[in-house]
Amino acid sequence: MTNILLVEDDKRLSSLVADFLTEQGFKVTCLFDGSTLQQQIERNPPDILILDVMLPGQDGFSLCRTIRSSYAGPLLFMTARDDNFDQVLGLELGADDYVIKPVEPRVLLARIHALLRRVKSTASKKDHRQMSFGQLLINSASRQVTLASKQIALTSHEFDLLWMLAENASQVVDRNKIYDELIGRPYDGLDRSADVRISRLRKKLFDNQQNPYRIKTIWGKGFFFVPDAWD
The missing domain is CATH 1.10.10.10 (Winged helix-like DNA-binding domain superfamily/Winged helix DNA-binding domain)
Incomplete structure (x- = not known):
């Protein structure tokens, strides 16, 4: 079962996304801030990390800088800011993709499947x-x-x-x-x-x-x- 780690401080949105992805056959672990993100990744590296940008404490960009030295897997930013500068900054920091909130569940699912296909294709070679x-x-x-x-x-x-x-x-x-x-x-x-x-x-x-x-x-x-x- 594919393990997704979701870091999203909006508990209602986190629950909705987690419920949807669980229905699609994923195992979803939720965090509401990044205070324990490093420990979580070291303890149980996720197959995909979904990271909100606007978080209490360290924001998503800062967290990405921190964890990219130890986590090389797929990282998807989820942001409410429809700003090209923010999107480019996220990619420059090491994100593999990004989606704009509010995101259509099927769009999020498609992006996740695309990242998984790339990882699977690379491994299968x-x-x-x-x-x-x-x-x-x-x-x-x-x-x-x-x-x-x-x-x-x-x-x-x-x-x-x-x-x-x-x-x-x-x-x-x-x-x-x-x-x-x-x-x-x-x-x-x-x-x-x-x-x-x-x-x-x-x-x-x-x-x-x-x-x-x-x-x-x-x-x-x-x-x-x-x-x-x-x-």
Whole structure:
């Protein structure tokens, strides 16, 4: 049974969401603030974490910063603020997706299933290869990345994106492919999720954000992994 950890301070909404997801066959654990979130994740890591942004005490953004070093699983922000800046910030902090409250239950369910399909698809490949480019080593068995002998901490989604780019080194990876296979929904022409994830990868892999030379953007097409830029 898939275990969902829901952090939502509105107890009525939390109960409604938990009841709906339980009816869909999920096991749901509810927290009403983030004070015990780290301990809960360490004790029983969830298959998916649903995190409200506006919480008493530490808000969702701060909690995401804190737990992302120890939790690499799917993280879905649930926010009442329909603000592009907040959505982009959430993705930059390591969220895999976000929904705007009030959210239609079927929409939330679809987003959850999309994240689970991506995780299942990655696991089912059982790809135990590793790839190396100069000082960059990507190991799909351990899902670890090292650059210049330093381990780079990536979320599950960031690792999958890097692996896809590296598998297609010296080729343009179409933006639609990233949305279909990794994000789990078609690209609508406006969604910036892929761009934010690429930006996070560049930052973690010490690429030049203003003039990238390791992971390039090919405008109107997608992204290009440069194989000889890792020495």
